[in-house]
Structures are given as C-alpha cells and as structure tokens.
Amino acid sequence: MRARVLIRPKEGILDPQGQAVERALPALGFEGVANVHVGRLVELDVDSVDAVPEMCERLLANPLIEDYEVLAVE
Amino acid sequence: MKFGVVRFPGSCDEVDAVLACEQQGEAEILWHGDRDLRGVDAVVIPGGFSYGDYLRVGAIAQFSPVMEAVAEFARGGGPVLGICNGFQVLCEAGLLPGALLPNVELRFLCRQVDVEVVSVGTPFTRACEQGQLLSIPVKHTTGRYYVPDDTLAEMEESGQVVFRYAEDHNPNGSANGIAGVSNEAGNVVGLMPHPEHAVDPLTGSADGACLFASAAHAYTAGAT
Numbered sequence: 001m002r003a004r005v006l007i008r009p010k011e012g013i014l015d016p017q018g019q020a021v022e023r024a025l026p027a028l029g030f031e032g033v034a035n036v037h038v039g040r041l042v043e044l045d046v047d048s049v050d051a052v053p054e055m056c057e058r059l060l061a062n063p064l065i066e067d068y069e070v071l072a073v074e
Numbered sequence: 075m076k077f078g079v080v081r082f083p084g085s086c087d088e089v090d091a092v093l094a095c096e097q098q099g100e101a102e103i104l105w106h107g108d109r110d111l112r113g114v115d116a117v118v119i120p121g122g123f124s125y126g127d128y129l130r131v132g133a134i135a136q137f138s139p140v141m142e143a144v145a146e147f148a149r150g151g152g153p154v155l156g157i158c159n160g161f162q163v164l165c166e167a168g169l170l171p172g173a174l175l176p177n178v179e180l181r182f183l184c185r186q187v188d189v190e191v192v193s194v195g196t197p198f199t200r201a202c203e204q205g206q207l208l209s210i211p212v213k214h215t216t217g218r219y220y221v222p223d224d225t226l227a228e229m230e231e232s233g234q235v236v237f238r239y240a241e242d243h244n245p246n247g248s249a250n251g252i253a254g255v256s257n258e259a260g261n262v263v264g265l266m267p268h269p270e271h272a273v274d275p276l277t278g279s280a281d282g283a284c285l286f287a288s289a290a291h292a293y294t295a296g297a298t
Contacts, residue, residue, distance in 0.1 A: 013220065014247070016180050059137075062130060062166065065173045065220060 002073040003049045007061045008039035039066070043073070075099040075293040077286075078114030080144070080160075082106040082124035082135050087157065087270060091120040094270040097283060098290035106138045116153040116197070116289045117144050119160030121213075121268060131174060131216045132162030141167055153197040153289055154262045158214055161254070161264030170257055170264045171229065172221035177214070178247030184213040186278065188240035189253050189267050193233045196260045197292035198285045208237075208281035210272040212245055217266040219248035219255070229255060237265050 009015045015037050022036035042060050046052060049072045061068040077095035081088045081103045088103060095101035095118065104111060106124075111117065124135035135141060141163070148154045148169050156164035164170040177183060188209055191202040202208070221229065226249055229235055237254030244251040246266070254265025269282025 013175065014178065014218075016176060016178050020180060059129070059133065062133070062173055064222070065175060 001046055001049055003044055003046050003052050004071045004073050005042040005044070005052060005056060005060055006039060006069045006071070007042065007056075008037055008067050008069075010065055010067050013065055075115040075290055076113065077101040077116050077118060077289070078104040078111055079118045079120055080104045080106065080140055081120075082122065082138065082140075082163075084124045084126050085120050085122035085159070087121035087159075087268065090268075090273075091118050091157065091270040094273040094283065094286050097273060098286045099293075104140055106135070106140045109139045109143045111140075111143050111147055115293050116155070117147060118270075119144070119154065119156040119163055120270070121158030121160060124159055124163060127159070130166070132159060132164075132166040135159075135163045136167035145169060148257070148262050151259065151261050153292060155198050155285065155289070156262075156264035157268055157270060158217075158266055161266055162216065164262060164264045169262050170255055171225055171234070172219055172255065174216050174266070175218040175220050176216050177218055177245070180215075182213070182215045183217070183245045184211065185245065186211050187243045187245055187253075187267060189243070189265075190238045190240055191236070192238050193236045193256070193260075195233055196236055196256050196263050196288075198263045198288050199236060200295075201288040201291040202284045206284075207240055208267075208269070208272070208284070209279040210267045210269050210282045212267045214246070214266055217246040217248065219246075219252045219266070221249065226250065232258065233260075234258065236263055237267070
C-alpha cells in the first residue's frame, strides 16, 4: 500500500521559509497570497498504513515542532 | 580523565573537540557504529552534519548504536556535551528538551558571538563564572532554539538555561536568546556555539576552554 505523509510546521511556530515564499510571490505579480507554509512530503510503500503514525512519531516528524497527516493513497 | 568524542559519518568538528579535550586530559574518538564507550568519563557529541542531516538535523543519528550507549551513560549521570549538530542530536534523542529550527534569517551564519554563562550548576560550566561572557564562534543554519512556552518558563525557573547570547548577539532568533540548555539533572548540556573552536589565543579567543576545564574539574571533584 502506498502511504503519503504530509508534514507541516506546527501552527504558531515562526516559519521563515513560508514567509520568504509569501514575500516572493507578489514580486512575481501573484496577488492575494497569505499564510504560506512550507512542509515536507514523504511517500512510502507499506504493508499496513496502521504503522505509519508511529513512524511519524519516532522518525518522520518531530511532534514538538511539526504536525503530520497520514493519507493512504491506494 | 578520559573524554570520548563521537564521530558520525558527516561529523566535521570532532578533531577540534579532541584537541580541546586533550588540553584537559585524554581523549579518543568513539565510532558511531560502536556500542562500547571504552570507559570514558565524559562524552562530547561534536558538530557537523551527522548522516548528512537527512530528513531533519540530527534525526537519523539518534538511532545509531553509539547513541544507545550515550543515552544509557547519560541516564546514569554521565556528563554529555553536545555542540551544534551534537546539540541537535541530543534534542532529537530526547536527552535534552526542545528542538532547533532554521535561523530566522534562513542563512548560514558564521561569526564570533558573546555568550553569557547563565548556570554554573553543570559539569561543563562549574569552572566558569556565573554571568561570564565567552567569546566563541557560531556556525550553523538550524540553530533557533524552540520549546513550547510552558516548558520554557519551567526551564528558566529550574536553571536549565545554561548559556544565553549576550544582548544583540542572538544570531538566529532563539527563544529568550537561549544558546545552550541542560537536562533536568544538569549532566547533559547542549549548545549551538562552538567552544572547541575557541581554546587557543591564536584563533582569537580561548574562552571556550572553560567548558572542557569544567568537565575535568567535575571529574576530579567526583574522584576525591
């Protein structure tokens, strides 16, 4: 089974990377952009998607600073 | 006393760390794949890019065989010092509270900063003076110290803030200007600045030597 893990900076933690992208977009003429955050995408083949949250807790994400979301792709 | 300096694939400051330790005692390199700490009296986790810093800084190194042994050594009260990437590894391993985030300016920083010794209650600061300013370099991209606000308040209260950047010297946006912290017991210390690069006046400052001298001091005091 293909699993997809979306990892984002936790809300409330300063995200300078998101801010830099947010400032760059209007410079290219894209208006009306706000609240940009940059995270990571991890895709993996697993026997069972049930084990993925623990993988996130222990390695794929740092739960102190990041939120994660596990999606089963197929 | 004997220091052990861990070498991961991607470490790059271990040689300077060994030289800094050798001013105070013996020192040897501990290989990341080795569970045996060879009877060392203190462990230094040096700077660099352990395991390429893949995924997140320090994330992969926490699972290396040597870190299992270091965690056990730390739980038994053994003194452990993490410098820069070593600090990141100790945070990822849960041996220190908090995490290191990208610098506010997102840039790699390499400069000399003044760092205040806030707590002398650790084996790596006991020979320093409280409030002493150390001129030592920082060189990192991911050095913004973060802990949730409630934990931060507890750490300030309990003396776990060991080093703080001097006013106007906070290079990375760290919470409360924190440059280094300890665990609750005080035996595990991590900091982003590099004391091992400031142990000889030829390099501009020898202020960093007091961390290693402190460890030797603590060892001697414990042995008598």
